[in-house]
Structure formats: structure tokens, C-alpha cells
Amino acid sequence: MSEPEKIEDIPDVSAGKGKGIPNGGNAAKTKEDFDLAAIYVSDAQYNRNIYFDTSPEAVRLYLRYNHWLPQVLLYFFILLDLSLAVFEDPAVFPLPTWATMLVELLCLLVFTIRIVHYAKVIPREKFWKDPKNICIIVIIVLTLVDMIIYGALKATNYYGVRWSRVLRPLLLVNVTEGRQLRRAFRSIRNALPQIFYVFLLFMFSLLIFSLMALKLLGKRSLTTINGSPYFTNYLEIIFDLYVLVTTANSPDIMMPAYNASYYFAIFFILYILINNYIFMSVFLAVVYNNYKYHLKEEVRQLVRAKRHKMVRAFAVLQDQREGREPVVNQANWNQLVRLVQPDVSNAHRELLWSVCDNNNQGYIGKVAFVQLADLLNIEVITLKSRPHPLQSLCPSLYQSAPSRLLCKLVQHQAFVIVYDLIILVNAVFIGLDEKNPLIANSEWAFLALYLLEILLKLYVFEPRAFFSKHSFWNWFDTIIVISALIATIINSSVTSAGIYTSRQILDIVFILRVLRLIRVVDSIKRFRTIINTLIRIGPAILTFGQLILVVYYVFAMVGMELFKHKVKFYGNSSDPAKAYCGNVLLKGTDFAQLNYCKNNFNNVVSSFILLVELTVVNQWHVLSSGFAAVTHGSAKLFFVFFHIIVVIVIINIFVAFVLEAFFVEYSVDKSDLQTSLEKKIEELELAVAQETLEDNLVNAMETIDSDQGTGQSANNKPTLMFKIASKRYRTVDALLQRMFESDLDPEDFAENDDQNGNFANPAFSAA
Amino acid sequence: MSEPEKIEDIPDVSAGKGKGIPNGGNAAKTKEDFDLAAIYVSDAQYNRNIYFDTSPEAVRLYLRYNHWLPQVLLYFFILLDLSLAVFEDPAVFPLPTWATMLVELLCLLVFTIRIVHYAKVIPREKFWKDPKNICIIVIIVLTLVDMIIYGALKATNYYGVRWSRVLRPLLLVNVTEGRQLRRAFRSIRNALPQIFYVFLLFMFSLLIFSLMALKLLGKRSLTTINGSPYFTNYLEIIFDLYVLVTTANSPDIMMPAYNASYYFAIFFILYILINNYIFMSVFLAVVYNNYKYHLKEEVRQLVRAKRHKMVRAFAVLQDQREGREPVVNQANWNQLVRLVQPDVSNAHRELLWSVCDNNNQGYIGKVAFVQLADLLNIEVITLKSRPHPLQSLCPSLYQSAPSRLLCKLVQHQAFVIVYDLIILVNAVFIGLDEKNPLIANSEWAFLALYLLEILLKLYVFEPRAFFSKHSFWNWFDTIIVISALIATIINSSVTSAGIYTSRQILDIVFILRVLRLIRVVDSIKRFRTIINTLIRIGPAILTFGQLILVVYYVFAMVGMELFKHKVKFYGNSSDPAKAYCGNVLLKGTDFAQLNYCKNNFNNVVSSFILLVELTVVNQWHVLSSGFAAVTHGSAKLFFVFFHIIVVIVIINIFVAFVLEAFFVEYSVDKSDLQTSLEKKIEELELAVAQETLEDNLVNAMETIDSDQGTGQSANNKPTLMFKIASKRYRTVDALLQRMFESDLDPEDFAENDDQNGNFANPAFSAA
Structure with a gap:
């Protein structure tokens, strides 16, 4: 296996193919070309930095390697491996040693298959240079060795320690998918030298203060509250004062000295001020400073690698044009996007194309093409207005005056306020003693009210829109109310049957009742902002x-x-x-x-x-x-x-x-790309007005995420609308990238200063 | 009293004066002009935003108002007022009520005099518009009223409360000099609305969790370790869970539930995760975010106000030149600087002038003039090489080979290392039991060694340089060693006289001994960096x-x-x-x-x-x-x-x-101004090489801070050298300004968008 990935090679390959047809005409791209380009784009989109082999078989293997099923299975077996600790001695649920060993062997087998698969995807010398692969192999081998030793010791009735269990969580770090985790560990590793010096200084301060405490307090024959001597042993003083930094023994450790004299309080206050407030703040400052600095550097590398991959994908799909910059035409681009993300609707794809091909030329250059990975990461919600099913079934009834009044009432702000009040009253009732029959029966009334709310909303809003995947609170409400209803019925039937009162069912009922109250938060805009921020991070x-x-x-x-x-x-x-x-x-x-x-x-x-x-x-x-x-x-x-x-x-x-x-x-506001996408949406008059969305009318529209056939007619009033789920990130990397976006040059393709076109794959060398 | 301070007025005043002499010639500036300009510059330098009257009498009063003596006296009386709490009931040292009342009356008198003085300095309508003046007057009046009521109640033997004592610390906030403190309070006030919403959400979460705890745990008849019922009272649960957020009752509050079942641990872990880690981080984030945002805005205003004042000072001193920009000549500038900062040496002043007048024109324009306030805030150390007094007394002996060898030895790095080792050995000896006579006597040896070190250094380095005001560690060493010597001698003489063993003297001896060990920190460069950063902030x-x-x-x-x-x-x-x-x-x-x-x-x-x-x-x-x-x-x-x-x-x-x-x-590196000053110093070949300084040779040079007569001959090898104490700030404002310097436009004089040329005097309305 040679090194097929040098950037300078790729244009040659494509140029060689187009050699026979010098101008305008271009060689039809093969399925292999599309697979390769799709892999590059997908790697760029998800920031995978895997140096895979570009031979067709390796590409096919790599596609399979990135399939969601083996990844999910891998994580399942890692979790299984980790959870073996529950069954091994000392166990929560003891299982015989042979059973846990058998399961562990199975896990090891899966890990081995996965690493062998990986070895077939990437060039051999790359495989052996990557510390994470070595790590995994070492972990597998050491675990096998440990199992054999432990089995032998057990068989001969000696005492054995399963020391390789310490290695298990390192698998989580070293698997290909553990990128984020490796980054977190790198953050720590990078901060360590700086922390170390502050820590030394802190320890020095601790030792000095301990010495002073020994000299000042050790000879006064003071006693602690237990009657033991106070501050007489240097090592114990160091431990006690270290604990004081964590504030865990404040003010108890001070009391004997303070009781002896007011002046000794000065010693402890000074100590707390210096070691607790100053040093702990400095720790945070040093960690934060390092974190920001190194993360910025890493994100810069990530973005650079992403652009490389997109340039390669471009090189695979480009049409050579004599004397002019190579381009990618719309047909190839469409096929590529279909391959990379099959769940993108035609309309969405056309929108993306019109963002890239801003001048309607039918082809796009390198700069526009490179955006694709980021464009695919912007979550666009495709909305389609659709009539309520009741309107289709009996339009006269649904359009009648009382029905329309009802719709208006439900959509009114007062409806929300009334239900918020109901929730508050409910909260008071929950707080009261449920032994009181009035209170106990009121639960049925509240359940009925909540059920009514959901039914009313279903009457007013289109049901499929109501339960769209972005309507978190609707799902939350419905699940909580239905479960509470079921649990309450079971509970009361069990109670009335007089068999026994199940504490578990009651617990569930209580938890569900209280959870319902959370709903109030969503009604207050300020709270929603904070909660959304928290959900996003x-x-x-x-x-x-x-x-x-x-x-x-x-x-x-x-x-x-x-x-x-x-x-x-x-x-x-x-x-x-x-x-x-x-x-x-x-x-x-x-x-x-x-x-x-x-x-x-x-x-x-x-x-x-x-x-x-x-x-x-x-x-x-x-x-x-x-x-x-x-x-x-x-x-x-x-x-x-x-x-x-x-x-x-x-x-x-x-x-x-x-x-x-x-x-x-x-x-930070939206990124440039999102803004240009939004501009395009507005240009095409396909935007959903923001206020409309805020007023919950989005519920009246259906989210179609894989609607392949729907065309888009820009002249008529559009039945299809788009909205950018602007502040949500598909990947953690996207959030990180945005954190430091302002420092990155958007035109920096940096093909030159990269080391041999090799994606620097920053690896974490475990333990 | 009119409003004399509108910016547009000032050039007119000056132009009116120069009317008779239209070109080239300029009216000689009066003493009043210089006083006024000096006040503007000094206000700019220390960021005082006082809208004073510009009549000559008011200016004279204002000069007196800003004198250090009344300021120190004011703070003394504020501290006296605050410390009255020690003597008032409930007292540490009880004094009769009339005595404390008399002192308090004296304090009130001083505050009244000060505020009357202030009222005479600034225009009356400005005085009554400023909330801090109102605050002080209200505090004084309320205190008087309280004292009368309390006195009357006491006299008739009723119970009285001295409620006005709560108001005392507000004086610290509202005196003119409390700018920094007012800014800190403003930071808090600005952060409050944001904190409030997060706090509400946090309280909501607390209430929900408490309700759940009541329902889940209240009915299980669990008991705490004291046998009292566990989680049965809603208000107590809220308090307990609030305490858990502060971690103070962890894990005790969890134990009864955890002992009942593993599952309840989930409840507490979730609670701690959400309320302790997430919410507390969000509090910090919100506070930090607000802090940064508002501080930036304030510093921007500060810088703008500073430039205004400098522009006014320029307008007072400027020479009108027909058809060309007005300028200030060197003579006027020199007199101004001498007035503003009398302790600046001639050489230092010439250096500053050459920085401003970069082209040697003999006059400077507005832009160069405005820098002056910042230039004066840069601490420049003027160094002068001076022979060792022993060299003057007996040069043959001091220049002899053994003497020079000694000097070399003391200056060698090994000398520092040897003494660091001695300190470490000393630390071990201090840790050991001092009852052992060997250990007790070793103290004398160590004291002798430390004394020898100081004497050797005094032999090698010029004594006045050794004890210059920037040599913190030399002062530290000498004071500690001399005090330890004195305390040890007193202690041993008292002990040997057999009268009694004074615990107090022994304590002082021990503290001094341990403090000596701190010296080690200064030898390690990394530690010095951290310590210096801490000292700077x-x-x-x-x-x-x-x-x-x-x-x-x-x-x-x-x-x-x-x-x-x-x-x-x-x-x-x-x-x-x-x-x-x-x-x-x-x-x-x-x-x-x-x-x-x-x-x-x-x-x-x-x-x-x-x-x-x-x-x-x-x-x-x-x-x-x-x-x-x-x-x-x-x-x-x-x-x-x-x-x-x-x-x-x-x-x-x-x-x-x-x-x-x-x-x-x-x-952040040095500011632009510091760099230009440094460049100028280097240009004039007056710089002290940084390495020389690092090698402690700075000790061989004397710091002259008010050496008025020394000329400077640029051609000869200079006997006078400069060094910028670059990273030290004369004022807190300078540090703040530097924090946000990168966001400020250096050329922004912003005379237009200011509200009527009125310095926005951001005031803190107390209570």
C-alpha cells in the first residue's frame, strides 16, 4: 500500500482521466469516484481524521467501518465490558467467574474484529504509527494475560487481582469514535505543566503555614473537640490544612485555636484568603487560559483538515476546463449530496445548491464547493403547511363559527396563562397532604384538565406537526400526562382492590406529577433562553x-x-x-x-x-x-x-x-454561512417569519425531513418553507469551531504548510 | 456660578487673551492658567471626574481639596468612625456612651467640613445633582438624629438601637475618593438583573426538587442520625436542599435516604449535578460576562473623559498660530509637568518631552499633548551608577584581589543556591523539637549565617541601592533577620534570667523564623512570575x-x-x-x-x-x-x-x-505608549539592559526619584539610566484601561458625542 493521499496527486488523477476530452466535455465519474468523494465530504462534515486507503476495496470497507450499526455495537460492547464490574467480585449481583470471563472474551473478540477492520482500511505503516491502535492492542493483550493468570490462580485457590479492569475505560478513549474524549484529555494534559507550577507554589504555602501552625499551636496543649491533641503532628497538620483549602473542615479546625485566643483567627483567615480564594482562583485562571489557548489551536487544525478533505473531494469530482479553474457541475454535486446525506430532501438540496452557485452558472468552483461540509452541518427544518385532517374529513364542521372560536381561544396567550395558573394550583395541591380525600380526588380533575389541554391542541394544530421531532415540550407533556394517567389508574385500582399499596407505583405517580410542573418554565421567555443555552451546550x-x-x-x-x-x-x-x-x-x-x-x-x-x-x-x-x-x-x-x-x-x-x-x-451571532443560507431562503421567499415561529404556529406546519418528491415552485405562494434551526449544532465540533471562528481566516486553504498532506491526527497516548 | 466647563468655551477664553498678539507671539500664561492646566492634567492622570468651578479661587480650593493630607485625614476619620463599633455596646472594650458619641460627633464634623469644602469647589447645581453628596449629607443627618434619639432613650432608661451604624460603611462608598469601590458596586448592580433570572430558575429547580423529595421521602418514616423525622416539612426540605447546593451538608443529608435504598442516591446526584455544578457555573458565567461587558463600557468612558481633560488643559496653555494648529511650547510644558508632579527629575522630564516632541520642534500639538497623562502614569525608574562608599574611603583595599574575589563569589549564582540550601536545612531544624539543646543553639548559627549574607551583600552592593524602594526582597530579608535577632536575644535573656518564659515573644520568634523560609520562592523563576502577577493585581x-x-x-x-x-x-x-x-x-x-x-x-x-x-x-x-x-x-x-x-x-x-x-x-504585552517611551530610552542609549537587571545588578545602581539638578550628557557614557517598571501600574484604573485597551481607538477624542461636554460622572446611589 503506497501513500495515495498526497494532495498534489489528486488533481493529476482526475486530469489523467479527462485527458481524452480536452475541453468542456468531461469523463463520466464512476461509482468509485462518488464513493471516494462522499467519504471525503462525510469525513469533513463529522471531522473524522482517518488516513484511509483510497483503493476501491478499502473505500468500500471504510464505508462499512463508518456505518452506524458497527459503531453502535462497538459502544454497546464497551458498555457491556465496563458493566461487568457489577457482576465481578466484589459484586452487586454476583455471577460465577466463568460467566463474566466468557462475556469479557466476547467483548474482546468484538474489539479485535473492529481493530482488524480498521487495520484493513488504513495503510499498514499508518496503523502502527498511531498510538491509539497500539493502545487498544495492548489493552486486549494485557486483559487476556490477566484473565489467564487470574483463572489459573483461581483454579489453584490462590488470591488473584483482576488488575486489567483498570484498563477497560481506556477503550472508551482510544476507539476511533472517542475524538471528543481524547480532546478533553488533551486539554488536561496541556494544562498540566502550568497547573503543576501553581500547585508547587500552593504546596509550598501549605508547608509554610503548617510549620507555622506547628510552632504556634503545637506547644499550647490545646485539644480538639474529641480530646485528642491539637496540631502536634506535622503530617497531620499538613493534611488538616489541605482539607481546610477544600473548606471541608471549616470552621471546626479553627475552633480550638480560636477558643484559646482571638489572634489565632488571623492565622486561619490569612490562610483561607491566600490558599482558598487566591490560589483556587489562580488554578481556574491557569486552566481556563490554557484551555482557551490550546483549544483554539486544535480547532484551527480541525478546520484546516476539513478544508483539505473538501479540496480532495473536489479534485475527485472536478471537470477540467482548459485555461480556467476546474469546477464541479450540478449533476455530480447532486449525486454527491445524495450519497453523503440520503435524508436531505430535494428541496433542501436545491436550496443548498443555490447558496453555493450564487450566480446560477450550473457549476461551482473550489471555494463554493468547500462550504458544503459546513452547509450540511446547518440544520435546516423543512416545513410544509398541511391542512388539519378534521378539515379534510368534515370541513363544514371544522370551519364553523364555534370551532373557529375554539381555535382562536386555544391559540390565545390567555390559554397559556390559564394553564400556567392551573399548574401552580396543582403544585400547591401536590404539596398538601394527599391523605385528605379532597386532595386525592383533585388529582383526577387535574389529570382531566391536562388531557383536555392536549386534546384541544390536537384539535387546533395538525397532529403530525404537533408531534414533530422538534416539538420537545409537546412530547414531554403528552408522555408525562399519559404515563401519569396510567400510573394513577393502576395505583387506584390496586389500592381499591385492597391487595396492597405499592410504594413503587406511588413513587412513579409522584415523580410524574412533580415533573409536570416543569412545564411552567417554557412559558417565561427569559427562562426559555437560559434553558435553551443549557440544552445546547x-x-x-x-x-x-x-x-x-x-x-x-x-x-x-x-x-x-x-x-x-x-x-x-x-x-x-x-x-x-x-x-x-x-x-x-x-x-x-x-x-x-x-x-x-x-x-x-x-x-x-x-x-x-x-x-x-x-x-x-x-x-x-x-x-x-x-x-x-x-x-x-x-x-x-x-x-x-x-x-x-x-x-x-x-x-x-x-x-x-x-x-x-x-x-x-x-x-456570537450566527456564522457567515448560516447568514448566507438565511439570505437565500429569504430571497426565495421561503422563510418562515420568526414571529410566526415564536407564536407556536410552527406547530401548524409539518416537518418533512425526507420528502424526496416535493418540488418547489417559487412563483406560487410556496407550500414548502424552510427554517434554520440556527443555534443548534449537529456536532460538538461545530460548537467548538464557532467558539473560535472569529480567529480563523475563511480563505485559508493552507495546502502548503501542511506536513506532507498528512492530517495531523492528534492522538492521546493512554496511561 | 455659571457653567464654565463647556469645551467649546475654553478655546475662546484663550483666543480672547491672545487677541492682541495675532501671530507668533503669545500672551504669557498666568499662574492661574498653569494651576488650571495642572489640575486638568492631574485629574486626567488619576481619573478624577470632578466638575469643578474654574474661577481662580475655586481652583485654589480644589488644589487644596486634592492635597494628600485632607484625604488621609478623611480616611483616618472614616476608619475611626467604623472602629467605634469596637467600643460601643456590644463592645470588645466597653467605653461610656458619651465618649463614643463625642468621637462620632468629631467624625461627623470632619465629614461635614469635607463636604462643605467640596461644595465650594464645584458649581452649586452640580453639587445637588450628584447622588453621592446627597448620600453623605443624608448619612450625616440621619446619624445625628439617631444619636439624639438614642441619647434621649438612654437618658430615660429605655432600650435604644443605634440603627445609623449600618450607614457608616456607606461613607467609604460615597466619598469622592471611593471611585474604585463605586465601580465595584456598579459591577454588581449591573450584573444583578441577569443573575436574578438565573436565580429565579435556580429557585424554581430547588422548589421542584424539594417537592419531589417531600413526596418520595417524606412518607417513608425515615429518621436522621439524631432520630428526628427526615424530609417531612416542606420548608425544612427547601432549606436543607439549599444548603446542599452550598455542599455544606453533603453527604449527611443524603445518608438516611441512601441507607434506605440505592435508588435515592440518583435523586441527590441529579440534584447536585443540576443545581451545584450547572447552575453555579452559569452564575459565574453570567457574572463574568456582565462584568466584562460593563467594565469595558466604563473604561471607554473613563478614557474619553481623560482625553477631554487633557484637551482642556491644552486649550488653556496653547499658543494660537494663525492658520495653523495651536501648539504648546516646551517652556510651558515644563512648568506644567513641574506643577503636576514635582517629584519628576529633570532628566525624566526631558525624556518625556522628547517622547512627545518626536521631531524636535520645540512645541507639541494636541495629539502629543494628550499622551501626557498616560506618560506620567508609566513608572520610570531613574538609575544612577554610583561607586561603593568603601571604594571612596579605602579604594586600595576594596579593589584588592581578595576583595574582588569576594565580590565575584557573592554575585555568583552558587551563592544564591548555597543560601537556598541553608534555608532548607533551617526549615528541617525548625520542624524538629526545639527542646533539644543542639537544635535550640543551631538557631544562633542560622541567624549568624543570615546576618553574614546581608553584610556580604552590603559589602558588594552599594548600600543605598541595596535598600532602594524597589528592592522588596532586600528589605524583607533585613527586617526579618534583624527582628528575629532582637526577639531571640530578648527571649534568651528573659529565659536565662529565669523570670518567666514569655509565650508572646516566643511566638514572634517562631513566626519570624518561618517567614524567613519564604525567601526560597524568589530564587525560582517560575514562582517569581506567578508571585509577581499576584502582587500586581x-x-x-x-x-x-x-x-x-x-x-x-x-x-x-x-x-x-x-x-x-x-x-x-x-x-x-x-x-x-x-x-x-x-x-x-x-x-x-x-x-x-x-x-x-x-x-x-x-x-x-x-x-x-x-x-x-x-x-x-x-x-x-x-x-x-x-x-x-x-x-x-x-x-x-x-x-x-x-x-x-x-x-x-x-x-x-x-x-x-x-x-x-x-x-x-x-x-497582553506592553501598551503602545510604554513601547514608544522605551524606544526613546533606547534611542538615547540610556536603557539599562534587561539581563543586567535580571542579574540583580540593579542593586549596584541607585534609584533617584527627585534628583532635580543632574543634567544628562547624551554624548558621554551616561551616568544616568532609565528603566520602565513596565508591568506595574500606578493606579487601578491603568490596569483596567489596559484590560480593554485593544478595543479603544487611540485617536478618538470624541468631543462631539459627549453630553454637553459634561463628564459623565457615574455615581453610585447608595443604600
């Missing part, structure tokens, strides 16, 4: 969810090996050991006194909940001291380490991300 | 210190009236009431069990320390529940209110400020 926040999952999983595995079954939870039993969590070493500790026995590492679920508690920080010193008491003082290091990684680094990166994303959402 | 952080002082003072006054003497601290007495802080209502509460008795509102010092604890947040629910127990449940509102104002608003603004300042320090 949601997918990117999910990347941080994965990041947290990886870190938690590793810490949970290590924690389970270190601390499993050291602390026992007795539930409602009256065992005297319950008071000290079944471990005499805990007698008299805060851990036992606060009844923290269920905060343990005895299975993966408890471990995760414990790690959440540690992330929230408060009382983490009690937890760490508890586990140190049952094992060894150095166990505290595990908790300090977790605090540094999760709270000081990851949470700060998370805050930095939310800040940046929020500013972009608040300040 | 220090003065601006002090503004937040004032802000916190104002808010704390108000809350302390209110808190003392509400909660004084409800909780008692017994110290070491064995009174059984000690266990419940002398209030039976506290029996069995966490407040008493955690021994928080000294956290009370019984005097102003305790109150402030308690408020610091509340700011740190942890255990604030215990404190608030304690005070609610001894008064009424609604007392919790006081604490919630404090949390919202201080933690959600002020701390977030503080973090926003630190973030922004840190980014500016990290990213």
Missing part, C-alpha cells in the same frame, strides 16, 4: 460525563481492591457491630458516628456514589480518615490524589468549558 | 477588600442587634452552661455539640470572624440553625441572604476579576 457536557466516567472507573477499581469489605453496612439489622460499621477500628471515629457505613468500596455502585461524594468535597476528610483508620494512614493519599485530579483539574476544566461555551452562546 | 484586590468590609460591616451591625448575647462563650470556666453555650435552647443541637459557642455576634470582632466562616460556607447551616434555635426560624433568612449576596454575587465577581486580570497579565 448539553452534548458537549456529555463529553465531560465520559471523562468523569473514565476517571471514576479507574479510581473505583483501585479503591475496590484496596478497601473492599473493610467497612460493612448492616441495613436495618440490630447487630451491635452496626454502630462501628462492622470494623472495630472505626469505633469512636467520625465516620462511624456520622453513620457513613454505606459509603464504602464493597461494590462498583457504592464506589461510584462514594466518588461522587468525594467530588462534592464536603466531609471527604471524614471519609478518607475512615478508610485510613481501617487500613493505613497512607490511604489518605488515595483520596488526596482523587481530589487533586477531579476537583482541582477536571472540575476546573469543566467550569472553563461552561464559561467559554456560555459566552459564545451569549455573544 | 494586589491593589485591585484591595478594592474588593473594601467591598467586603462594607458588606460585612452592615451584616455585623444587623447581626449584633439580632443575636447579641444569645450565645455565650465561657472560655476555660467549668460552668455547666458551657456545654450548651449558656442558652438552654441550644441543648442537643449540632451548634453546641461542635462547641461553636465563640461563633457569636456578641461583639464586632466575633461577628466579623463569624461572617468569614459563613463566607467559607462549610457548616454555615449549623451556625444558622444554631442562631435560629435561640431566636426564631426566620433567622435563617439572615444567613441565606448573606450567602446569596456574598458567595453567589461578590465571590463570583471577585473570581471574574481575578480571571480577567490574570489573562491580561498573561497575554
